[in-house]
Amino acid sequence: MGRPIVREGSGISLGILERSDIPQLYAEFNTPDVRRYLTGRERAVSLEAAYQMYDSAQKDTSTMTYAVAVNALRGKGSSDLAGTVALNHIDWANRRAEVAYILFRKYWGKGYGTEALSLAVMQAFWTLNLRKLTATVCRPNRPSVKVLEKNGFRKAVTFTNHVYVEHEGYVDEFIYELFRQE
Numbered sequence: 001m002g003r004p005i006v007r008e009g010s011g012i013s014l015g016i017l018e019r020s021d022i023p024q025l026y027a028e029f030n031t032p033d034v035r036r037y038l039t040g041r042e043r044a045v046s047l048e049a050a051y052q053m054y055d056s057a058q059k060d061t062s063t064m065t066y067a068v069a070v071n072a073l074r075g076k077g078s079s080d081l082a083g084t085v086a087l088n089h090i091d092w093a094n095r096r097a098e099v100a101y102i103l104f105r106k107y108w109g110k111g112y113g114t115e116a117l118s119l120a121v122m123q124a125f126w127t128l129n130l131r132k133l134t135a136t137v138c139r140p141n142r143p144s145v146k147v148l149e150k151n152g153f154r155k156a157v158t159f160t161n162h163v164y165v166e167h168e169g170y171v172d173e174f175i176y177e178l179f180r181q182e
């Protein structure tokens, strides 16, 4: 059975993240390239901890993580998984959330990050009825800044010399925001 899709895109779609996806996520996300600019990168995560995080997220109404599925690979027998996009810290009273996205290294530079965020924005605004999204990104993560700005996010906050990145030292961190257009 193929992965159930919650929002269809042209190159990728957002689908249900299954427990059986965890070993692949664990292997593909635990590389220096992918983790370079992620918050919490200093903490090594075991496979067992990755399963525990998945299980606790299933019961947590303040977080929703979607699989980024490559359309051309769907239903072909091999894995269609290219990464995840998550809505975290969902605040249902104030109708806002934080969005975060991670793709496997081999899928970078194909427009999938931009489309994954665009689909997550639509899901947040038009399915979950949220009205505002924020995203945290550090200055040297230029692909991520580009993905945010191409989706209409505006820089709202700058923290100077806020996070430490190996070989780069302390770098600025930004909070971007996007409001639903009514």
Ligand SMILES: CC(C)(COP(=O)(O)OP(=O)(O)OC[C@H]1O[C@@H](n2cnc3c(N)ncnc32)[C@H](O)[C@@H]1OP(=O)(O)O)[C@@H](O)C(=O)NCCC(=O)NCCS
Pocket: 033, 034, 035, 037, 038, 101, 102, 103, 104, 107, 108, 109, 110, 111, 112, 113, 114, 115, 136, 137, 138, 141, 142, 143, 144, 146, 147
């Ligand atoms: C951030 C990430 C999701 C981007 O995904 P992606 O599929 O490669 O992004 P896209 O292909 O949609 O677009 C990337 C854009 O950044 C640009 N870009 C790539 N490298 C760049 C660089 N070094 N400097 C400036 N721009 C760069 C690309 O040209 C592209 O812009 P364009 O479409 O105008 O040409 C991916 O790099 C990733 O998973 N990184 C690791 C996890 C991470 O950092 N997540 C974000 C945490 S805030």
